[in-house]
Amino acid sequence: MAKLSTPAELLKIDYNPPQSENWMDQPVELKPGNFCWGAKGKNLATVEFPNARDWSPVEENWKLPKDWEGTVLEAMADRLSKYRSFKVFMDICVRCGACADKCHFFIGGGDPKNMPVLRAELLRSVYRKYFTSSGKYLGKLAGARELNLSVLKEWWYYFYQCTECRRCSVFCPYGIDTAEITMMAREFTNLLGLNTDWISGPVANCYMKGNHLGLEPHAIMNSIEGMIDDIETITGIRINPSFNRKGAEILFVTPSGDLFADPGTFTCMGYMMLFHELGLDYTWSTYASEGGNFGFFTSNEMAKRLNSKIYAEAKRLGVKYIIGGECGHMWRVLNQYMDTWNGPTDFMEVPKSPITGTVFDNAASTKMIHVTEFTADLIKNNKLKLDPSRNDDLVVTYHDSCNTARGMGLLEEPRYIINNVCNKFHEMPDNTIRERTFCCGSGTGLNASENMEIRMRGGYPRANAVKHVKEQHGVNTLANICAIDRATLSASMDYWVPGTRVTGVHELVANALIMTGEKERETDLRGEPLPGKGGNE
């Protein structure tokens, strides 16, 4: 594994692109620490991905299938005819450069091929060569080039350095969705078996066992029982969630990271404490045990297959609707694809809060609401007893997850909740939040360990904004609503802004929530003394 440089070393960035030669003439250099390991053949075979075999990006021979060029060009023709958006995005870019300095990887790394415009150009140049007259006849003059092994390796390197966060799209005067370009490029690489281990492992696990981590039912229950013990220690209350229960009103689905990795587990304890206090009629599923969807980082078809189990399980259990947990890309999938992939869901009802009577018309079609919508509505209707002073040692800021912010416009609910459960909240600068939020730097399955350099580079703009509010207001806590965020921001904060706590919003909720019959709490959900209880105040 490549050794990670110090933050000071990493920040020696040269933003000047080389002037000497055409970018097309510079073959890609796979720099250690900037790419993920190749997929294992057994994981590709599990989901019947093409060209299943072990492969390594550092080896010269990528063990490509015969006539791989033909496979890619045929797939490109197919997607161009199927997706009007893809065709438009290939054609209309005028290379104005508005997106160039908006990408977290370019800001943190300075590699010109990480300017979204040039990254997309890696694919566009091939499109022009084979699908436009000017490209066919004028070649390089018209910005066109042939597809060859060197180009393929360049695609692989840079399209697995894009997190599909879509920040660049916000600034594009044409509204080109660069994430969709990356998605297409990744589809093509998948047809050749060029997946990464960190993505294909979770995909295979999810397909076989229902979640990315490969947790089997008894492992899920064991993990949740451990959380229940901790909740009892902290509050004196023993809660008793149900699993796979037919006839429950609500199915609850969250990313499996919440079930099995700190600090997600504290968020998970938060959901369960809240639902217990409400007496909510809900069930966990050990089958639909994954909200996230790493299939989304491979191909449209794979994402659809992994997603299908959520509605299938809702139907089997006979629930009225679904509440989804704090996850990022899960919500882009739910909000923009799930309904047409695997709907219609006429066996369920439009979500209605049993506590407040609020009907969530925004989810009339998907029948699935975000847990922060549910909780914000409870607070708005004054249904929760809260003591925000229990969070007084936390000076909080909020990181908008790319997918919930830009993918579904969920901007106000998390803030409304945080402001009701915490007394100390400060926003990061305007151009780094809401629609313009900076990516954590490790989304779309880039949260492995062997690519730590590019992760820290990509995480730099977000971390820099956290550092700013830390210096201005003493911020020590970074709240978010995404499991990948909880895992990856923990790493980037340790690197760039040490001492920053990364937390889900429902951990903060449960800290403040006054539960019926609870004992006087001494600690927060992490077992650390509450303000005024440490004996050293």
Place this chain on the structure above:
Amino acid sequence: MATMEFQGKSVEVDDDGYLLNLDDWTKEMADHLASLDGVTLTPAHWEVINFLRDYYKQYQIAPMIKILVKEIGKAMGPEKGNTKYLYELYPGGPAKQACKYAGLPKPTGCV
């Protein structure tokens, strides 16, 4: 995929040096993997490795640190059931380093 030579046999490992097949693991293999990092395994190290292997057999996944801490505490007493103790034993992280010697795969996903 990389391979590692050990006792005249070639075993498959991933790019980070983790064994690919659980069945290739032996006690001598654990000692060997540790020695590559300059570590000599003591009985205290073995307590953790044995626990990890038992847990994996039951749950098909390595335990998260919180469970490891709790279970080690239950089985071996509170003086060992804490994060500090485990990190002193395995400075590379109990999950990463101890799992490697125990021959278990790394967990993947949103973690």
